[in-house]
Amino acid sequence: MWNQEIFMENLTWLRKINRLTQEQLALKVGVSRESIAKWETKRVEPAIKNLVKLAEVFNVSVDKLLGVKIENNQTAIGMFELLEEYLDDQCDNISFLESDYRAGYEQALEDVSEFVSDLASEDFSLQDMYDEYSRHG
Structure with missing residues (x-):
C-alpha cells in the first residue's frame, strides 16, 4: 500500500524543484492541469500509466515517487x-x-x-x- 500523502508531497516538490508549472507538467505527462492539481491535493489518485510517466519525467523510480519522501534529504x-x-x-x-x-x-x-x-x-x-x-x- 502506498502513502498518498508522501506521493502528493513528492509530486509537488519535484514539480517545483524542476521549475515546472502544473500546466507544463500536465503537457509532459499528457493530462490536464486540473489532473495535476487534483493529484497534488489528494483529491484523485493517478492511473498507473500516469505514475510511470511522472517517474520518467522526474527521472525517479515509481516506488520512490509513491513511498519514500524525497524532499530535503x-x-x-x-x-x-x-x-x-x-x-x-x-x-x-x-x-x-x-x-x-x-x-x-x-x-x-x-x-x-x-x-x-x-x-x-x-x-x-x-x-x-x-x-x-x-x-x-
Missing part, C-alpha cells in the same frame, strides 16, 4: 558527511602510523597492518550512523 546527506568524516579520521590514523614507521619504529608496519585489518572487520552500519547523526545533528 538532509538525513542522508548528514549520514554521508559522518561517513566522510569517519573515513578522513581513519586515514589520518593510518598516516600517523606510517610516519612512525618512517621514523624508525619497527613495530609501526605491523601496527598499520593490524589497524587496517581491524578497520576492515568493523561493521559499518548505516542505521548506526543515522542514529548517531540523529543524536548530534
Whole structure:
C-alpha cells in the first residue's frame, strides 16, 4: 500500500524543484492541469500509466515517487558527511602510523597492518550512523 500523502508531497516538490508549472507538467505527462492539481491535493489518485510517466519525467523510480519522501534529504546527506568524516579520521590514523614507521619504529608496519585489518572487520552500519547523526545533528 502506498502513502498518498508522501506521493502528493513528492509530486509537488519535484514539480517545483524542476521549475515546472502544473500546466507544463500536465503537457509532459499528457493530462490536464486540473489532473495535476487534483493529484497534488489528494483529491484523485493517478492511473498507473500516469505514475510511470511522472517517474520518467522526474527521472525517479515509481516506488520512490509513491513511498519514500524525497524532499530535503538532509538525513542522508548528514549520514554521508559522518561517513566522510569517519573515513578522513581513519586515514589520518593510518598516516600517523606510517610516519612512525618512517621514523624508525619497527613495530609501526605491523601496527598499520593490524589497524587496517581491524578497520576492515568493523561493521559499518548505516542505521548506526543515522542514529548517531540523529543524536548530534
